[in-house]
Amino acid sequence: MTISRRQFLSSLAATFAASGLGITDLGTLYAATGTSTGKGYTDAHCHLVDFLQQTQGIKALLHQADLAGVDHIQIMGLPVIKKWNAANRRRPRYYLENTDRCYYYTLTDTIVARQVQSLSEQDQSRVHPFICGFNPTDKNGVHHIERMLEWFPGMWQGIGELLLHRSELSMLTEGEQARANHPSLFPVYELAGRENLPVQIHSDAGSKGLQEPIYLYEMEEAVASFPKVRFIWCHAGYNRQLVIPSIVDDLTRLVESYDNLWIDLSWGVFEEWVCPEKQMSEAWKTLLTGHPQRFFIGSDKIGNFDQYGAAIRKYDLLFSQLPPLVAGQIARTNFLDLINLSTEARG
Numbered sequence: 001m002t003i004s005r006r007q008f009l010s011s012l013a014a015t016f017a018a019s020g021l022g023i024t025d026l027g028t029l030y031a032a033t034g035t036s037t038g039k040g041y042t043d044a045h046c047h048l049v050d051f052l053q054q055t056q057g058i059k060a061l062l063h064q065a066d067l068a069g070v071d072h073i074q075i076m077g078l079p080v081i082k083k084w085n086a087a088n089r090r091r092p093r094y095y096l097e098n099t100d101r102c103y104y105y106t107l108t109d110t111i112v113a114r115q116v117q118s119l120s121e122q123d124q125s126r127v128h129p130f131i132c133g134f135n136p137t138d139k140n141g142v143h144h145i146e147r148m149l150e151w152f153p154g155m156w157q158g159i160g161e162l163l164l165h166r167s168e169l170s171m172l173t174e175g176e177q178a179r180a181n182h183p184s185l186f187p188v189y190e191l192a193g194r195e196n197l198p199v200q201i202h203s204d205a206g207s208k209g210l211q212e213p214i215y216l217y218e219m220e221e222a223v224a225s226f227p228k229v230r231f232i233w234c235h236a237g238y239n240r241q242l243v244i245p246s247i248v249d250d251l252t253r254l255v256e257s258y259d260n261l262w263i264d265l266s267w268g269v270f271e272e273w274v275c276p277e278k279q280m281s282e283a284w285k286t287l288l289t290g291h292p293q294r295f296f297i298g299s300d301k302i303g304n305f306d307q308y309g310a311a312i313r314k315y316d317l318l319f320s321q322l323p324p325l326v327a328g329q330i331a332r333t334n335f336l337d338l339i340n341l342s343t344e345a346r347g
């Protein structure tokens with residue numbers, strides 16, 4: 001029997017109702033029925049394509065997800081493509097490979113939608129596609145989102161990953177600097193509030209060498225100004241070589257001040273900030289156990305899924321050091337709760 005995504009989500013909601021537990025108690029259900037590190041992970045951050053908009057395909061992704069014990073995956077394209085300048089004989093593979101610029105590439109969402117449509121209904125219920133293919137400094141962006149919602153009804157479950165402050169990628173991307181409090185994003189946030197779509201943002205908390213969260217206020221202004229929008233801050237504001245000694249205090253203040261903010265622990269934030277030297281930082285442990293419903297994990301793979309298992313099971317190290325209930329929430333249920341709320345609200 002195959003079931004649609006909506007049927008799956010309503011059956012999940014029915015399970016909650018029958019259990020008499022609040023929706024945020026799903027972690028309890030999983031903790032009671034599974035191990036803290038076993039099957040059933042939820043990958044809350046995965047790009048179906050690379051910076052050339054190429055992919056091994058969604059079926060390859062799901063195959064690797066099965067091997068890694070991942071049930072649910074958030075998927076998206078990448079909002080930019082790396083230009084292949086004619087001066088280069090070889091096609092680039094990564095945005096950092098040379099100084100050629102990147103530009104916004106809206107077809108990325110259609111690539112994702114076509115890949116999703118190639119799946120059986122049952123497999124479609126495992127993937128949670130987000131819209132990202134627009135220039136976040138252009139007020140036309142909201143119209144792209146409206147078009148995607150119209151063209152692929154019932155497909156989309158969020159907006160993102162928006163690439164805003166992003167170190168070298170910002171320097172290599174054509175046009176003005178994107179930022180979370182840019183007026184061009186206000187109509188996007190208004191739409192997200194209306195449609196109850198979470199918005200996932202990559203915005204570095206600061207800049208290399210300064211050791212201060214100089215861009216944090218941009219993210220905070222967006223979160224504070226649009227309380228109906230559920231924001232996901234990717235990588236907790238981390239980027240390569242970014243050192244911000246106050247970051248745990250900053251994040252603690254934010255999650256305690258705003259109940260519409262979630263934090264994604266994908267990419268290098270895990271190795272460099274949360275578990276440096278494969279040892280969990282005590283400050284991070286206090287933050288995660290104090291606010292266990294506000295964090296996700298993610299593979300952050302881009303188009304190639306050969307190393308998918310390693311990218312998602314690296315978090316076993318984290319879960320082995322957290323109470324099982326907290327591990328279950330971060331590993332599996334927090335992201336599903338967020339998606340379930342979106343779908344329920346849209347009916």
Ligand SMILES: [Zn+2]
Nearest residue numbers: 045047161300
């Ligand atoms: Zn990403």
